[in-house]
Amino acid sequence: MKNIIVIKCGGSTLANLSVDFFEGIAAMKQKGKHPIIVHGGGPAINRMLEVEKVETEFVEGLRKTTPEVLKTAEKVLTGYVSESIVSSLQQAGVQAIGLSGVERKLLEGVPLDIEKLGLVGDIEQVNIEVLKDQMDAGNIPVIAPIAFNETYGKLNVNADTAASAVAKAIQAEELIFVTDVDGILCGGKLEETLTVSAVERFIENGTIYGGMIPKVNAATSSLIGNIEKVTIANGNGKNKKKDGTLKGTSIVKDKVCNTL
Numbered sequence: 001m002k003n004i005i006v007i008k009c010g011g012s013t014l015a016n017l018s019v020d021f022f023e024g025i026a027a028m029k030q031k032g033k034h035p036i037i038v039h040g041g042g043p044a045i046n047r048m049l050e051v052e053k054v055e056t057e058f059v060e061g062l063r064k065t066t067p068e069v070l071k072t073a074e075k076v077l078t079g080y081v082s083e084s085i086v087s088s089l090q091q092a093g094v095q096a097i098g099l100s101g102v103e104r105k106l107l108e109g110v111p112l113d114i115e116k117l118g119l120v121g122d123i124e125q126v127n128i129e130v131l132k133d134q135m136d137a138g139n140i141p142v143i144a145p146i147a148f149n150e151t152y153g154k155l156n157v158n159a160d161t162a163a164s165a166v167a168k169a170i171q172a173e174e175l176i177f178v179t180d181v182d183g184i185l186c187g188g189k190l191e192e193t194l195t196v197s198a199v200e201r202f203i204e205n206g207t208i209y210g211g212m213i214p215k216v217n218a219a220t221s222s223l224i225g226n227i228e229k230v231t232i233a234n235g236n237g238k239n240k241k242k243d244g245t246l247k248g249t250s251i252v253k254d255k256v257c258n259t260l
């Protein structure tokens with residue numbers, strides 16, 4: 001679909017998102033773009049698990065998910081986090097609707113490795129009709145990364161992975177990861193544009209680590225089909241271009257060498 005922009009709001013930055021940020025999304029819609037939000041909520045899940053005295057562990061950037069952890073993750077993501085984004089968008093003057101990935105099988109998942117990660121999924125299919133129906137009704141979809149699975153019922157999905165799957169399936173023109181840093185930093189300096197192979201080198205030499213790894217992997221895997229531009233930017237709103245769009249790191253395809 002034309003003019004679709006998928007915006008992934010990282011849990012790291014949700015508390016810092018300003019009125020200005022949500023008004024920016026409302027302005028996008030008023031200009032004829034179709035924003036879709038996919039959100040995380042890792043820190044909020046951590047806080048709730050602490051209150052509930054449930055232990056949690058990350059394996060290669062992914063939360064090992066027992067049935068108990070899944071219950072809490074779902075409650076936090078589809079409840080508190082989703083509702084606060086929906087209400088902020090509505091305060092900015094646009095209609096929004098919270099959707100769990102389970103809703104009408106919006107996100108269909110497959111377990112990655114039950115033994116190692118428990119109920120953690122990758123996305124096998126995105127049923128974009130669910131999104132189209134909401135957009136046709138004038139609503140901005142706000143998606144929580146819980147996927148449906150026939151065997152296990154529900155799976156916990158990394159929100160960067162979910163955003164990338166949604167962007168690819170709906171053929172978005174742009175994917176933006178909003179996080180708590182200005183973009184990809186190298187020696188403290190912001191890299192404004194990086195090619196896929198430069199990103200791979202940065203992972204190899206340790207410049208990119210931790211939570212940035214699933215994000216850049218999701219970013220590079222999105223650079224197929226319609227998506228020409230993937231940006232990683234800060235949600236604090238301090239880093240803006242003259243036209244009001246967020247400044248950050250753009251990840252672009254490697255130039256194809258013409259060997260003829």
Ligand SMILES: Nc1ncnc2c1ncn2[C@@H]1O[C@H](COP(=O)(O)OP(=O)(O)O)[C@@H](O)[C@H]1O
Pocket residue numbers: 009010011012013040042178179180181183184185186207208209210211212213215
């Ligand atoms: N090269 C890098 N440049 C910037 N941040 C990096 C880099 N490598 C790792 N990071 C880390 O990635 C974090 C963002 O990922 P994460 O915490 O998972 O955010 P989110 O919740 O937004 O998905 C940053 O806060 C930073 O600690």
Ligand SMILES: CC(=O)N[C@@H](CCC(=O)OP(=O)(O)O)C(=O)O
Pocket residue numbers: 009010011012039040041042043045061062063073120121145156157158159160
């Ligand atoms: C499998 C897995 O790790 N799921 C994540 C889902 C939320 C998420 O990805 O939130 P951020 O965007 O804040 O990282 C979790 O349970 O924390």
